[in-house]
Amino acid sequence: MIGQALKSREAILAGALILLIIVVESRFSGFAAPGNLAGVFNDTSILIMLALGQTLVILTRCIDLSLASNLALTGMVTAMINSAMPGVPVVALIAIAVALGLLMGAFNGILVWKLDIPPIVVTLGTLTIYRGIIFVVSGGAWVNSHEMSEAYKAIPRFEILSLPVLSWIAIAVIAAFAVGVNRTALGRAFYAVGGNPSAAVYTGINVGKTRFWAFVIAGGLAGLCGYLWVSRYAVAYTDVAGGFELDVVAACVIGGISIAGGLGTVTGAVLGALFLGTIKNALPVVGISPFWQLAISGAAIIIAVAFNARSEHGKGRIILKKAEAHS
Amino acid sequence: MSLAEGTRPRNLPDRLTNRGTRVLRSWEMLLAAIAVLIFIANTQASPYFLDPWNLSDATFNFTEKAMIGFAMALLIISGEIDLSVAGIIALASTAMGWALQFGVGTPGLVAIGLAVGLICGAFNGVLVTRLGLPSIVVTIGTMSLFRGLSYVVLGDQAFNGYPSDFAFFGRGYVFWVISFELVLFLIFALIYGVVLHATNFGRQVYAIGNNPTAATFSGIRMQRVKMILFLLTGVMSGIAAICLTSRLGSTRPSIAFAWELEVVTMVVLGGVSILGGAGSILGVVIAALIMGMVTFGLGLLNVPGIVMSIFIGGLLIAVIALPRLFTLIRTGRAS
Numbered sequence: 001m002i003g004q005a006l007k008s009r010e011a012i013l014a015g016a017l018i019l020l021i022i023v024v025e026s027r028f029s030g031f032a033a034p035g036n037l038a039g040v041f042n043d044t045s046i047l048i049m050l051a052l053g054q055t056l057v058i059l060t061r062c063i064d065l066s067l068a069s070n071l072a073l074t075g076m077v078t079a080m081i082n083s084a085m086p087g088v089p090v091v092a093l094i095a096i097a098v099a100l101g102l103l104m105g106a107f108n109g110i111l112v113w114k115l116d117i118p119p120i121v122v123t124l125g126t127l128t129i130y131r132g133i134i135f136v137v138s139g140g141a142w143v144n145s146h147e148m149s150e151a152y153k154a155i156p157r158f159e160i161l162s163l164p165v166l167s168w169i170a171i172a173v174i175a176a177f178a179v180g181v182n183r184t185a186l187g188r189a190f191y192a193v194g195g196n197p198s199a200a201v202y203t204g205i206n207v208g209k210t211r212f213w214a215f216v217i218a219g220g221l222a223g224l225c226g227y228l229w230v231s232r233y234a235v236a237y238t239d240v241a242g243g244f245e246l247d248v249v250a251a252c253v254i255g256g257i258s259i260a261g262g263l264g265t266v267t268g269a270v271l272g273a274l275f276l277g278t279i280k281n282a283l284p285v286v287g288i289s290p291f292w293q294l295a296i297s298g299a300a301i302i303i304a305v306a307f308n309a310r311s312e313h314g315k316g317r318i319i320l321k322k323a324e325a326h327s
Numbered sequence: 328m329s330l331a332e333g334t335r336p337r338n339l340p341d342r343l344t345n346r347g348t349r350v351l352r353s354w355e356m357l358l359a360a361i362a363v364l365i366f367i368a369n370t371q372a373s374p375y376f377l378d379p380w381n382l383s384d385a386t387f388n389f390t391e392k393a394m395i396g397f398a399m400a401l402l403i404i405s406g407e408i409d410l411s412v413a414g415i416i417a418l419a420s421t422a423m424g425w426a427l428q429f430g431v432g433t434p435g436l437v438a439i440g441l442a443v444g445l446i447c448g449a450f451n452g453v454l455v456t457r458l459g460l461p462s463i464v465v466t467i468g469t470m471s472l473f474r475g476l477s478y479v480v481l482g483d484q485a486f487n488g489y490p491s492d493f494a495f496f497g498r499g500y501v502f503w504v505i506s507f508e509l510v511l512f513l514i515f516a517l518i519y520g521v522v523l524h525a526t527n528f529g530r531q532v533y534a535i536g537n538n539p540t541a542a543t544f545s546g547i548r549m550q551r552v553k554m555i556l557f558l559l560t561g562v563m564s565g566i567a568a569i570c571l572t573s574r575l576g577s578t579r580p581s582i583a584f585a586w587e588l589e590v591v592t593m594v595v596l597g598g599v600s601i602l603g604g605a606g607s608i609l610g611v612v613i614a615a616l617i618m619g620m621v622t623f624g625l626g627l628l629n630v631p632g633i634v635m636s637i638f639i640g641g642l643l644i645a646v647i648a649l650p651r652l653f654t655l656i657r658t659g660r661a662s
Binding site: 063111116121122124125129131132133135136238243246249253259260291292294296297298299301302305306 | 454458459460461463464465467468469470471472473474475476478479481482483580585588591592595601602631633634636637639640641643644647648651652655
């Protein structure tokens with residue numbers, strides 16, 4: 001029964017996504033062509049990866065608003081190293097990006113874990129701090145395309161089996177999450193901590209530590225995306241991905257990840273991100289001003305959360321039952 | 328705001344016991360000390376800081392945000408949050424600019440600003456109180472929706488040419504260097520202080536934030552109180568929109584961008600618990616002064632705005648983290 005409820009939630013979202021694609025196709029034939037859809041997926045890859053990281057954090061009843069700042073800072077650092085020392089291999093830069101992202105995630109996580117500061121306060125603070133550091137390290141200057149090495153810019157665009165590496169990385173991350181979240185102890189712990197923190201303690205799960213790992217993983221992904229974003233768009237500046245943190249939360253909410261924790265799936269998060277990404281790509285195609293995008297994603301969030309609330313009552317994957325339900 | 332709940336159970340003993348009040352008092356003392364330190368540092372750092380007109384200009388850094396902050400403080404104490412306040416400013420400002428094209432005068436513009444604030448607040452309130460949706464997600468949605476609508480209306484254009492008497496709200500002075508906005512800020516500080524700390528309604532706000540279940544059983548109409556708080560936050564955003572639009576003299580859809588985070592920062596810095604149930608208007612007032620002084624003092628030293636934000640963000644984390652860190656070290660040694 002629980003499985004059915006879950007299936008229907010994702011099935012509805014998938015249905016809405018297909019309907020959206022059909023509607024756009026009817027106005028502009030060619031949108032649903034495999035090549036174009038692959039392009040939409042590639043365009044949404046970074047949003048998907050960040051939404052997956054955010055999913056873990058939200059599952060544990062936390063939220064990370066600093067992901068976009070983390071992304072922008074790691075992107076800027078890799079771009080600056082690349083322009084100053086073009087000799088450094090790109091693989092090393094990617095390693096630096098991920099390490100830096102992990103570090104920033106760990107900083108959020110440690111404050112939430114050891115000092116028990118509400119995550120929204122912590123990440124509200126680090127959102128501005130990380131963004132501010134970009135300005136400090138770059139002096140407000142841009143790193144432009146011609147200052148980056150060819151290898152630095154080429155990797156996300158390099159095509160394997162006619163799909164860019166950026167898409168392949170997203171697919172690999174989705175696969176890793178599908179396995180990690182559903183098949184590992186840590187993955188189960190994320191659900192347990194969010195579903196019922198008190199019960200999680202009694203089953204021997206360290207709630208704070210689990211939250212810490214959620215922040216670390218989300219941070220590492222944001223770091224990876226930092227390199228990918230900057231190399232894909234071939235420009236780094238202070239305001240890269242400004243406001244993107246809310247797009248990521250929006251993707252999760254549309255994907256049915258409950259902000260109350262413990263409820264949501266990898267498939268949901270991916271579909272939520274794809275839904276937003278498809279809208280973004282479809283608007284200019286059907287001739288609607290791109291200025292509508294913000295209003296539409298806002299409306300989509302409200303509709304999605306209203307819809308989630310209706311199906312959330314007592315359903316879904318709460319692996320540790322709430323004590324109140326029985327008393 | 329269930330996501331802000333820690334591992335601690337929600338039904339802690341009443342935080343307004345003696346010990347709680349002591350902690351509360353020491354918080355405001357701490358803030359006041361920080362404010363004084365920053366003031367002294369500013370006077371040492373720049374010879375221009377103490378000029379009355381400079382100080383007067385400095386107040387514009389926080390008056391509009393603090394007006395929203397007062398209502399936001401009540402909302403956060405009651406356990407909800409409104410992240411759409413900057414979106415409301417954008418929409419209210421756009422509505423005023425749009426009405427301006429039809430020759431609406433200053434009284435009409437003010438009425439429109441207030442009305443849009445009220446309607447937006449009502450929209451949030453209905454979604455949260457009637458449909459029972461989590462306010463943090465609802466208002467992330469309405470934040471995009473409200474600002475999105477002003478992008479739809481304006482695109483990359485701007486509304487200009489506000490009437491000259493409309494400029495009074497943002498640029499007028501009541502007496503010498505005392506601006507209209509500063510007077511408005513002080514009046515609202517007083518009103519919200521009295522409402523929160525000296526009325527039945529204020530007690531109900533604390534009660535709801537501390538223990539919603541107990542509040543319901545003691546006969547408090549929780550949804551009604553929350554609805555009123557959302558309406559208040561909406562109206563205060565409308566008022567801030569009038570002041571800001573008047574001060575800037577133009578409307579762009581990017582007006583007041585990311586202010587919601589600054590307002591929340593101000594409120595939390597002021598000692599309002601993000602978990603609900605605790606906080607004071609005095610704390611918010613001091614936090615507003617601190618943020619205004621930091622921004623202005625660093626501005627006089629030609630420090631770019633984005634670097635100031637590091638300071639504000641660090642301050643937000645530090646003021647909450649340091650007391651907890653000390654407690655952690657002390658209890659660690661004791662055990």
